Amino acid sequence: MPDRRLIEQLRPPKKQVDFKRPYNWLHENEPGVDGRILSVNTLFLTNKECSFKCVMCDLWKETLDRPTPAGAIPEQIRFGLEKLPEAQMVKLYNNGNFFDKKAIPPQDHAAIARLLQPFDTILLENHPKLCNSSVLEFQRLLHGQLEIAMGLESIHPDVLPRLNKQLTTDDFKKAADFLMKNGIRTRAFVLLNPPFCTDPRENIEWALKAVQFAFDCGVDTCSVIPTRPGNGMMDRLLTEGSFVPPTLKALEETFDRALQLDQGRVFADTWDLEKFSDCDDCFSARKERLERMNLQQKVLPRATCINSCRSMP
Ligand code: SF4
Numbered sequence: 001m002p003d004r005r006l007i008e009q010l011r012p013p014k015k016q017v018d019f020k021r022p023y024n025w026l027h028e029n030e031p032g033v034d035g036r037i038l039s040v041n042t043l044f045l046t047n048k049e050c051s052f053k054c055v056m057c058d059l060w061k062e063t064l065d066r067p068t069p070a071g072a073i074p075e076q077i078r079f080g081l082e083k084l085p086e087a088q089m090v091k092l093y094n095n096g097n098f099f100d101k102k103a104i105p106p107q108d109h110a111a112i113a114r115l116l117q118p119f120d121t122i123l124l125e126n127h128p129k130l131c132n133s134s135v136l137e138f139q140r141l142l143h144g145q146l147e148i149a150m151g152l153e154s155i156h157p158d159v160l161p162r163l164n165k166q167l168t169t170d171d172f173k174k175a176a177d178f179l180m181k182n183g184i185r186t187r188a189f190v191l192l193n194p195p196f197c198t199d200p201r202e203n204i205e206w207a208l209k210a211v212q213f214a215f216d217c218g219v220d221t222c223s224v225i226p227t228r229p230g231n232g233m234m235d236r237l238l239t240e241g242s243f244v245p246p247t248l249k250a251l252e253e254t255f256d257r258a259l260q261l262d263q264g265r266v267f268a269d270t271w272d273l274e275k276f277s278d279c280d281d282c283f284s285a286r287k288e289r290l291e292r293m294n295l296q297q298k299v300l301p302r303a304t305c306i307n308s309c310r311s312m313p
């Protein structure tokens with residue numbers, strides 16, 4: 001397993017960020033658990049880098065090296081929400097774990113909860129091992145429904161231990177149980193083509209097994225994330241042949257089949273999707289199809305290609 005020092009050594013430089021500002025914000029739509037479309041405000045908070053150093057992670061690029069100063073996160077939320085229209089749901093992505101005290105200072109929780117008062121649903125991201133009584137204390141401050149997104153990544157027995165995530169499938173299940181028993185909704189992030197599994201067919205099957213595992217743990221929603229190079233370590237693994245990025249075609253098959261499980265919401269992550277495409281002629285139509293499937297939660301007819309390219313099914 002690549003060690004933490006090597007992972008850090010191979011990194012390209014971080015981006016310049018300002019602790020008083022979220023580094024991005026956006027307004028989008030997403031289907032709720034009952035299928036109705038919800039308006040969503042997503043804030044990408046600037047905070048201290050996550051202390052787990054996962055092999056595939058590139059979220060550290062827009063983080064601080066030092067603990068987040070008290071008061072910075074409420075200020076960022078205030079600023080971000082002022083830029084966005086009203087919405088039913090808010091997602092706070094902090095490139096790590098909301099209940100990491102150095103990332104989101106607990107003394108800011110009450111001010112954060114006050115700012116989140118207008119929202120019916122509040123989604124935060126957190127490592128399964130950090131799902132403890134702090135989550136319940138924060139939940140008590142909220143008016144809306146709390147949802148926690150957790151990275152499951154993979155359930156492949158030769159992959160998950162090597163990701164440096166310091167997570168087992170048991171840890172994930174325990175966290176999901178704990179959250180659900182306390183009335184907190186859960187969602188899982190699942191990687192398509194994590195490092196250390198290089199057979200394209202096996203990768204699709206293992207992603208589907210992870211989705212199934214998450215649903216068996218009672219998770220409401222799974223997001224399938226195509227694994228990307230670009231963080232230094234993943235580029236090294238790509239060169240060494242220990243990582244093969246997924247194709248758009250593989251994502252399409254995984255998403256279709258995960259939706260057909262019909263056990264909860266499934267989303268395909270379409271960010272930076274062009275990196276996985278090998279045909280300019282059909283890419284836009286295929287991306288649009290995935291976006292519509294994200295909203296409609298059903299398998300739609302495949303897009304066609306004027307070139308009848310190899311990447312079509
Ligand atoms: S836990 Fe999440 S944010 Fe932290 S290093 Fe791993 S993937 Fe990145």
Ligand SMILES: [Zn+2]
Pocket residue numbers: 279280281282283305306307308309310311312
């Ligand atoms: Zn094509």
